[in-house]
Amino acid sequence: MIDLNLNEKTFKIDAPDEMPLLWVLRDVLGMTGTKFGCGVGVCATCTILENGKAVMACQITLEKTKGNRYTTIEGLSKDGDHPVQKAWVQCDVAQCGYCQPGMIMEACSLLSEVSSPSESAINKAFSNHICRCGTYPRIKQAMSLLVNSGKKE
Ligand code: FES
Ligand code: FES
Numbered sequence: 001m002i003d004l005n006l007n008e009k010t011f012k013i014d015a016p017d018e019m020p021l022l023w024v025l026r027d028v029l030g031m032t033g034t035k036f037g038c039g040v041g042v043c044a045t046c047t048i049l050e051n052g053k054a055v056m057a058c059q060i061t062l063e064k065t066k067g068n069r070y071t072t073i074e075g076l077s078k079d080g081d082h083p084v085q086k087a088w089v090q091c092d093v094a095q096c097g098y099c100q101p102g103m104i105m106e107a108c109s110l111l112s113e114v115s116s117p118s119e120s121a122i123n124k125a126f127s128n129h130i131c132r133c134g135t136y137p138r139i140k141q142a143m144s145l146l147v148n149s150g151k152k153e
Contacts, residue, residue: 001013001014002015002017002062002063002065002066003066004024004062004065004070005065005068005069005070006025006029006070006071006072006075007070007071007072007074007075008075011029013028013029013062015028015062016062017061017062017063018061018062018063019061019062020039020057020058020059020060020061020062021048021057021058021060021061021062021064021065021070022034022036022039022046022057022058024062025048025057025072031072031074033072033073033074033101034046034047034048034057034072034073034101034102035098035099035101035102036058037098037099037102037130038058039058040058041056041058041059042128042130043099043128043129043130044056044099044102044106044128044129044130045098045099045101045102045129045130046058046102047101047102047103047105047106047109047129048070048071048072048073048105049070049071049072049105049108049109050068050069050070051068051069052069052071052109052112053109053112053113054105054106054108054109054110054125057072071105071108072101072105073101073104073105076104076105076108082104082108083146083149084104084107084108084111084142084146085104087142087143087145087146087149088100088103088104088142090142090145091138091141091142091145092138093135093138093139093141093142094135095133095134095135096132096133098132099129099130099131099132099133099135100135102129103126103129103131103135103139106125106126106129107125107139107142107143107146109125110122110125111146115150116147116150117143117147119140122140122143126139
């Protein structure tokens with residue numbers, strides 16, 4: 001049994017130590033906001049926050065979560081009213097939406113580290129994220145909106 005600190009609550013998880021956190025979230029806890037893309041760390045669809053920094057949930061075993069604090073898209077806001085979510089809506093970023101929880105968590109991570117990231121910092125942060133719908137230009141628009149408005153939390 002492992003205590004998982006997730007979205008400001010503690011969950012007691014009865015699962016194998018080596019189970020990837022992505023499986024714990026989706027299959028054990030039923031939190032399906034974090035999406036499964038590749039399962040091998042190459043698409044970033046499963047991005048969540050670990051102690052405020054973007055990580056890929058498919059690459060972290062349950063055992064390695066000890067002592068860390070995690071946030072998923074479900075924990076970002078109650079009603080989708082986090083500034084990053086609002087900017088995403090305003091710029092109409094999502095198409096199918098599948099990759100967007102990971103993109104939004106990446107944006108939160110970057111903006112918590114750098115209040116006004118440069119275009120190259122934004123490109124670098126999102127460089128490992130795959131969007132089959134090609135929403136990259138609108139992600140950049142939403143990031144510009146957030147940087148220019150100074151809103152991030
Ligand atoms: S599902 Fe985790 S990186 Fe693709
Ligand atoms: S919005 Fe469809 S995969 Fe990104």
